[in-house]
Amino acid sequence: MQERLGGSPRAAALPGRPVAAPGQHAWARRAAWVLGLGAAVALGLRLAGGFPERWVVDLARSFNAFQDWVITNQRTHPVFRYGLVPLKDLVNGSFDAIVRLLSRMTWFGLIATLSLISGAAAGWRKGVLAAVGFGSMALLGLWPESVETLALMVMAVVAALAVGIPLGIVAGRRPVVDRLLRPVLDGMQTIPAFSYLVPLVLLFSIGTTTALIATIVFALPPAIRLTSLGVRLVSRGAIEVAESFGSTRRQLLWKVQLPLAKPHIMLGVNQTIMMALGMVVIAASVGFRGLGRVVYNALQRRDVGEALAGGIAIVVLAVVLDRVTMGWSERDRRQRGVGSPRLGRWTLSRRAVWAAAVAGAVLAVVVGREVLRQQDFPTTWALSISEPVNRAVAWLTLHVSDVTEAMTGSMIRFGLDPLRDLLLGVPWWMVAGGAALAAWKVSRRPGLPILAFTCVAGVGLVGMWEISMDTLSQVVVAVASSVVLAIPIGVWSAWDDRVRRALRPILDAMQTMPQFVYLVPVVALFGVGRVPGVIAALVYALPPGIRLTDTGIRQVPRETVEAALAFGSTRWQVLTKVQLPLARPSILLGVNQTVMMVLSVVIIAGLVGGGGLGYEVIQGLSHDPGRGMVAGICILLLAIVIDRITQMMGRVRGAAPAAGASV
Amino acid sequence: MREVRLGRWIRLGLLVALVALVAAACSDVEGGSSGGGATGPTADTQVPDNRDVTITIAVSPWDGSAANANVAKVLLEDELGYTVELVEIDEFAQFPALANGDLDATLEVWPSGHGKDYKKYIESGNGVVDGGELGVVGQIGWWVPTYLVEENPDLATWEGLKGNEDLFRTAESGDAGQILDGDPSYVTFDQAIADNLGLNFKVVYAGSEAAELAALDAAYQKQEPILFYFWTPHWAHAQYDLTMIELPEVTPECEDAAVNDPDAYACGYPEDVLYKAFHEGLQEKAPAAFAFLSAMRYTNEDQNSIALEIHNGTDPVEAARAWVEANQDVWQPWVDAGLAAS
Known part of the structure; x- marks a missing residue:
């Protein structure tokens, strides 16, 4: 099965494959593989399937x-009385203070301040984007909720970075x-x-602290991973130069590794930030308010339109924060050593820009408080x-569902x-062995196959074999459909x-819209069961496939394509060869x-009725x-298992392009 | 290079600090905030002043629970002078929060879903006390849309389902008919009931109430058959005309099976007598509120009338207040109990 997952026929037909020259020999080997696997599966199906229960x-x-x-x-033990409870009260208290402060800036003042900061940091276009974005959140009637969510995001991201960047530096060195x-981050x-919400609630009770911790757990890994990667990628040359000039380790870190990373x-x-936004709705289930609560409550009333409004606000928040932070870092790189920003014919110093932003922000807060005198965005606006959204969903249910039900x-x-x-149907060791075999094929070293076998066997050992295989089958179908859709779309793009x-905006929305928003329409169209789960996963998982196909094809040197065209290749040949x-x-x-x-x-x-491991997790909330x-x-x-194998596929074959380019 | 970057951070920090100072120096903008959210005690001299005592009440994610909580809020604030904070929170997190006092009360617990919690938290004396019955009685069962029964009256009983299982087949249930279950937080015996009654059904777990209702809505719009695990009171009964299927009466054997051998269960579901649960420290912290909430009791009709208003978009506090204004005879005893205790 792992074979099918990665080894698409395309990969086999590639020219310049380092392993062997194409021809009769390769075909014969391939046929032998297929026959061998087929025979093994046929044999496996005759043996007792599944995982022996007595080992569980x-x-x-x-x-x-x-x-x-x-x-x-929990009411008597000192860990709670003097540790966790005061900690919780402190976090909750400071969070409430931040929210109070932000709301007292008034909606007008806060939108203006955020837009001005964005503008000063990332360029005026990003400032306008921020103004439009936050303005639309207010227009959707979700201003107070947006402020709460924004405050939670800020706290979680600051905490995650405060932990993640130092850890990433250590890991990088x-x-x-x-x-x-690595496995810890994978787990997170x-x-x-x-x-893990139940243990969190037991330790920190309901409210901001639990929501914050859950958000940090989920948002921390990229901060560590990317910092570590950045530090590791600093070229040996740069480090050696610094060392030869007598840098201390500290100087090396601050003057060479960090700036370059x-x-x-x-x-x-x-x-x-993006990851943190993914937890907004989960936060609602432990008593945090904010935009997640809007989605959650709407879901309970089957009000798709209201859920969508909450979802759109989350997407908008994500897009604004994404563009502004990206704009900030890009601009920083571009402008280093180049002049200062210009306004028409005038050149402004950075200091002047920031001073103007501060002045503007203060003025806006004053206007909001003294002129408009509105703390929250007026509901009448x-x-x-x-x-309209609910009407559209009802229409879809009635008219499209025949087609989708057939699907x-x-x-x-x-x-x-x-x-x-x-x-x-096959015994457990055959599935685990298949995973190990796939791991061997891509890595050619014993480590990965052992890991793969152990992990798959582990699933059986903890007593979740059938449920996990059910989930695995759904994952494979979702990934296969996703790849089939993503590659053509990526090529087109x-x-x-x-x-x-x-x-671009569609993919952004697909990645950041909480799945809870489209849970109801997906069920309305595809019924309750495994298929709506696959479809929901597809919506979420398509964007990276499309984006990376797009990037990969765009990175092919223009000269190579032109050379192929000059030799009379058709467009199809250029694409496939x-x-x-x-x-x-x-x-x-x-x-x-x-x-x-x-x-x-x-x-x-x-x-949505797909069962499997997801259902076990959800029933765990209330029962076990x-x-x-x-x-x-x-x-x-x-x-x-799947991550290591697919990653290794990319790495080993990553050597191919150099050979391929010379064909 | 590094100086430049540091300078930027410092400037950003300064900006934030400055704006924060400006805002922090001020108080809430008058009339700008969420309006008269906290009504506070009225000028009535009868009302005791408990403003400094905040009672936190859980609101579970359904309208009936919002009805209970808001009625309690209106009365505790207007008649007993407390400050009440409502916390919207999933059921799974309620008992831990009741135990440590982050919640003072939850007003609607379904016994069928919380047998373990009752044992762990209430019977073992771990921070939660039983607050008595709410008066509302829930009923879990198998339901079908009424149009099905009108077409074929046999379908109203389990005997009539026999032989008609094919009506309810779906892609997921394969050769058997489908019984659709929803939120896994409720206890179900559906597969056992079907098997033991000799019905060819397969239970498909929707995993969430939202998905179950979406499936119901889709079937209803197309007037297609659907058989599902559901309960009353629930707002959906206001929107869809549903009929509960007659299952065998609950026998002592079934009560025994429910605890000891769920696979042998072969009856309908017993009534759920909903109860309240409080933090053990509530009585000490707010005796009047404790007495009031303990005495609080109303009927399915009372709760339904409020829940329906909430479902139709009325602000929950307003819906509760409207009921309070029309039903003084129902709530006066609760308030009297509270006043007597203070």
Whole structure:
């Protein structure tokens, strides 16, 4: 199965493959592989399928024992009385103070201040974007909620960076730390928050603190990863030069490594913000208000329009923060050593720009307080999109669902069911062995196969074999459909700048819109079951595939394409023989990202009837938190196996382009 | 190079600090905030002054719960002078928060979904006390849209479902009919009931109430068959005409099976007598509020009339206030109990 996941036929037909010259020999080998696998599967299906029950270890019980201990001790034990409770009160108190402060700046003052900061830091265009963005959040009638969410984001991101950047520096300078951190970071990103919400609530109760911690856990990894990567990528040459001039380690860090790693660190900041926004709705389930609460409540009333309004506000917030932070770091790079910003024929000093921004912000706050005298955005000015959206969804349900239901049927019959039956029909060691084999094929070293085998076996050991294989079959179908859709769209986008421009906001929305918003329409169209889960995962996981295909093809040197055209290649030939092969590392990175994103929304499948590990996690919230955590760990185990294998595919074959280019 | 960057950060910090100072120096803009959110005690001399005591009440994610909480809020504030804060919070987080006092009360607990919590938190004396019955009675069961029963009256009972399972087949349920279950926080015996009654059904777990309702809505619009686990009171009954299927009466054997051997369960669901739960320290912190909330009790009709208004878009506080104005005879005893305790 892993074979099918990565080894698309394209990869086989590539020219310049380092392994062997194409021809009869390769075909024969390929045929032998297919026959061998087929025979193995046929044999496996005759053996007893699944995982032997007597080997199962009950991890859930120890988690639940911990829960019981907390329940009986939380009012008396010193850890709670003098540690956690005061900490919680402190965080909640300072958060309330920030929100109070932001609201007292009035809506007008706050929008103006944020826009001016954005403008001064990232250029006036970004300032306008921020003004329009925050203004539209107010117009949607969600101003107070937006302020709360913004405040939580700021607190979470600041905390995540304060922890993440130093840790990233250490990891970047010491490979051991990096290797130790890696599985932890994987866990933080792939174990669904729902599986550790219960322990968090037990330790920190409901409210801001728990929401904040959950957000930090999820948002921290990119800050560490990208800082570490940036530090590691600083060229040996630069370090040696500095050392030969007698730099101390500290000087080396501050004067060489950090400045050179800054683009990566800024990307980390940006990604941290994006991740933090992904937790907005989850935060609502532990009693945090904000935009997530809007979506959550609307969902409860099946009010798709209102949920969409909340979702749009979240998307807008994400887009504004993304563009502003990116603009800030890019501008910083561009302007270093170049002159100061210009206004018409006048050159402004940076200081003047900031002074003007400060003055403008203060003025706006005063105007907001003394002239407008409105703290919250007036509700009468707000627009409601709820009615028309709900009408549209009702129309869709009535008129499109016949087509979509037919799709549902065939996806189950020809994709999900056979795959699940296969995975469950063969014995567990055959699935684990298949994973190990795939790992061996891509790495040619013993480490990865052992890891793959252990992880897959681990899923069985903790007693989640059937459920995990159910989820795995859904993940494979989602990834396969995603790749099939993403590559053509990515190619189209690479060919045509207009398509790319049109796609950009759509892809942004697909990535940042909380899935809870489209949960109801997806069920209305595709019924309850595994298919709506696959569709929801598809919506979320398509963008990286499209973007990375686009990037990969655009990076193919113009001369190579022109040379191919000069030799009389058709456009199709240029695409299949030149552009796609050269873009392969990028596309494979896209596949890797797609898998990880599909795995990170397994929980949504659980919410729309897809069952599997997602459902286990959700039922864990109310019935068996231990089991929910174990299910979360299984998601992590699957993620590690698939991530390492797909990453390795990109890396080994990453050597190909050089050879390919010379063909 | 580094000096330049530091300078930028410092300037940004200064800007933020300056603006913050300006704002912090001021108070709330008058009349600008969310209007008369906190009504506070009226000028009535009868009302005790408990303004400094804040009672936090949980609002679960359904309209009936919002109705209870807002009625309590209006009365606790207007008649007993407390400050009340409502916290919208998922059920799974309520008992931990009740135990440590971040929540003072939750007014609607469904016993069928919280057997373990009752044992762990209330019976074992871990910070939560039973606040007595709310008066509202819930009923879980199997439901179908009424248009199905009108077409074929047999479908109103489980015996009539026998042989008609094919009506409810979906791509997910395969050869069997589908019973759609929703939010996993409720206890269900659906697969056992179907198997033990000899019905060819497969339970499909929607995993969330939202997904279940979306499926119901889609079926309803197309007037298609659907059989699902549902309950009353719920706002959906105002929007869809639904009929509960008659399942066998609850027997002592079933009550026993529910606890000891869920696979042997073969009856309908027992009534859910909804109850309230309080933080153990509430009585000491706010005796009047404790007495009031303990005495609070009203009927399904009372709650429904408010919940429906909320569902139709009325502000929950306003909906609760309208009910309070029309039903003094119902709530006066609760307030009297509160006044007697203070």
